[in-house]
Amino acid sequence: MADPMKIRATAQGDTVEVRVLMQHEMETGQRKDAQGKTIPAWHIAEVTATANGKPVLSAHWGPAVSKNPFLSFKFKGAKGDKVQITWIDNKGDKRTDEAVVV
């Protein structure tokens, strides 16, 4: 199981800005190891975010997203909302973390 995400969600007026830092290798599938064998791609393929159970963002990613991906987005919400982020990688591994908007 992967390491936890760092989620920071702050409200400014009625807009909530969410910043997420995920821990993931994001291997591109382009690199080769010392033996010249291609290292298979291993990256987050899908990210979904919900606030109080309602979807606020979904994303599909390719291997071109940087290692330990960063994501920021804004939605209409308020303090106390529960933001939940889930990612699924191309090996089917997944992780969900949540944070409360401050």
Place this chain on the structure above:
Amino acid sequence: MNKGRRNVLQQGAGFGVLSALVAVGLVRPEDALAQDWKAAFETKSVADTMKALGGTPPAESKDITITAPDIAENGAVVPVAVASAIPKTESIAILIEKNPNTLAASFSIPAGTEPSVGTRVKMGQTSNVYAVVKADGKYYMTGKEIKVTLGGCGG
């Protein structure tokens, strides 16, 4: 799709690409629900990516803002933020023309979420980066060149 046109696309002659892209983008009708993400992420040119996204030809728009450095020192971590001022924005995609696979990320924006996303991407070399926005069923795009001094793919 003639060969000369493809070459123009691959060499990425700046914004001149757009008109060629519009012509090439006509190939497939909109098929948004049946999007095959895996295939979309394997496309190797801006035109192919647009086709895979089910795109009608994108129109150039000044209402899309790409916030990214002009020169990225490290291609492995290039911060890119895209904001759209087009009403009814449904999705935002980030395309990097000269990466091995053009499509880097695609975000779908439900109502109530601001069409403004930020992330960090890898860039193999200096390239045009395009933001493609789908709003009210139509596609819009804008581009920006980012110079990379140290590549982030391979190596």
